[in-house]
Amino acid sequence: MKSEKIFFENADGEKLSGRIDFPLARPAKAFVLFAHCFTCSKNLKAVDNICDALTQNGMAVLRFDFTGLGQSEGAFADTNFSSNLNDLVKAYEYLNEHHQAPQILMGHSLGGAAVLHVAGQMEAVNAVVTIAAPADPTHVKKLFSEDEEKLKENGEAEVNIGGRPFKMKKQFLDDLEAQDSKEVIHNLDKALLILHSPQDEIVGIDNAAEIYENAMHPKSFITLDGSDHLMSDPENSRYVGSIVGPWASRYLTDQQAPEVAPEGEVWTRIGSEGFFTEISAGKHPLIADEPKNSGGTDLGPSPYDYLLSALGTCTAMTLRMYADHKKLDLKEVRVKLTHKKIHAQDGENSEEKKNKIDRIARKVILEGELTDEQRKRLIEIADKCPVHKTLEGRPKIETQEVKDF
Structure with a gap:
């Protein structure tokens, strides 16, 4: 706030x-x-x-x-x-x-x-x-x-x-x-x-x-x-x-419609203490925080939790869309994701050996009367979800200070 x-x-x-x-x-x-x-x-x-x-x-x-x-x-x-x-x-x-x-x-x-x-x-x-x-x-x-x-x-x-x-x-x-x-x-x-x-x-x-x-x-x-x-x-x-x-x-009158982030924009705000952060994603208010062992108060998901949530929800939605289009008997999709920092594999560049890279493990459960071929294709489609492509594409992020938005 x-x-x-x-x-x-x-x-x-x-x-x-x-x-x-x-x-x-x-x-x-x-x-x-x-x-x-x-x-x-x-x-x-x-x-x-x-x-x-x-x-x-x-x-x-x-x-x-x-x-x-x-x-x-x-x-x-x-x-x-x-x-x-x-x-x-x-x-x-x-x-x-x-x-x-x-x-x-x-x-x-x-x-x-x-x-x-x-x-x-x-x-x-x-x-x-x-x-x-x-x-x-x-x-x-x-x-x-x-x-x-x-x-x-x-x-x-x-x-x-x-x-x-x-x-x-x-x-x-x-x-x-x-x-x-x-x-x-x-x-x-x-x-x-x-x-x-x-x-x-x-x-x-x-x-x-x-x-x-x-x-x-x-x-x-x-x-x-x-x-x-x-x-x-x-x-x-x-x-x-x-x-x-x-x-x-229910007892308020003349309520002013709150200003919300336009579609495609997300606003965040953090105060002077701690990591508790407010988020406005369109008309949807959210919160973020860090776990207590990281100095937060654990009142909301962490930034990486949101990152995994974005990938997980996009994966499920993409599979739902594909199954509906192909009229597949996909009754339910469950996605489990974890994020870790792991040591980079040995390479020609000795400096790379000291670096760590991000690894996201994604496990998918597909419920429904599906053939082996259909299941294989759905897993291939999971890798084509937009958020997956964005993460693998290493998007360029530009940052600038502004007076207001």
């Missing part, structure tokens, strides 16, 4: 740091506004994984650091739940002014409670997604219960949240207690998706049940069985992203 770093001002004129992740095929069919968990930042790895999956689904995602957190200006001690809601409104306004108003609001943990409370103020939002969200924002008080008395007595205190110290004022507690979550959820009037883990020890699963019970339809619940609160296992956050895109798609 492609990312753009942005800044926008909160209600007090302080700069908030944000990032918009775009899909490979632009323009995005919709924008998502994401609110992270309490005291977290936009750079949480689980958020990265969710955004990756959403951009693959053709959506752009804005995530940002709330006031006083991450790279945003301001003092965390002067914030409260209401100021977080104001930050979300400002993020919504930024998207509306510079891109497109978000149609999807998504929040994790207290960020999930925040999107429930603010969605009603955002006319363009059609769908709301919560991940491990408390039914009531006062739930966050449990994180600093040991310091609550000190906060009430002194008006402020340094509290420890997740192993990190934060300065907090009593007004944060007062603001939490002033919220009426039950009524807000009941009057949401937006499509709602609730994702929660039964094993969540920070925000119990009963919170998901309470949100679901108070919300009106359309509402859905999906269990994140086996996940912890922060989705520390990457598979859980990737699963969340893969679910949200298709679910939200």
Whole structure:
């Protein structure tokens, strides 16, 4: 995905740091506004994984650091739940002014409670997604219960949240207690998706049940069985992203048709970290990666996997075409391919002995009532598939830098 770093001002004129992740095929069919968990930042790895999956689904995602957190200006001690809601409104306004108003609001943990409370103020939002969200924002008080008395007595205190110290004022507690979550959820009037883990020890699963019970339809619940609160296992956050895109798609309006690569062109894009790569082959979105033992995250086929796939599919299609033309009883073709680097055979040139060459082994299974002669001919035809000819022809590849395509 492609990312753009942005800044926008909160209600007090302080700069908030944000990032918009775009899909490979632009323009995005919709924008998502994401609110992270309490005291977290936009750079949480689980958020990265969710955004990756959403951009693959053709959506752009804005995530940002709330006031006083991450790279945003301001003092965390002067914030409260209401100021977080104001930050979300400002993020919504930024998207509306510079891109497109978000149609999807998504929040994790207290960020999930925040999107429930603010969605009603955002006319363009059609769908709301919560991940491990408390039914009531006062739930966050449990994180600093040991310091609550000190906060009430002194008006402020340094509290420890997740192993990190934060300065907090009593007004944060007062603001939490002033919220009426039950009524807000009941009057949401937006499509709602609730994702929660039964094993969540920070925000119990009963919170998901309470949100679901108070919300009106359309509402859905999906269990994140086996996940912890922060989705520390990457598979859980990737699963969340893969679910949200298709679910939200039915609630989108005025979708922009994504720009796609013309027939005969393939576009690829890779980010600043790792080997995860997005592919646009015409209207078909694909992904590529490298195995973990090669430094990748193994989220998609490798480039050589795609090379073998191209040869395998072309072989099968060519045989199908030939059999149909000759009216042969070919019921099924299966192709197995492997690629290896092998030492070149001994030759007159001593330098060639040190070189390695590529060898692709192709095995073909032909199912059907075929004569020996027909089978022999089909194997000969396999060597005539266009991709086979391209690979053996050693095509000339020309590379040039351009500003845009």
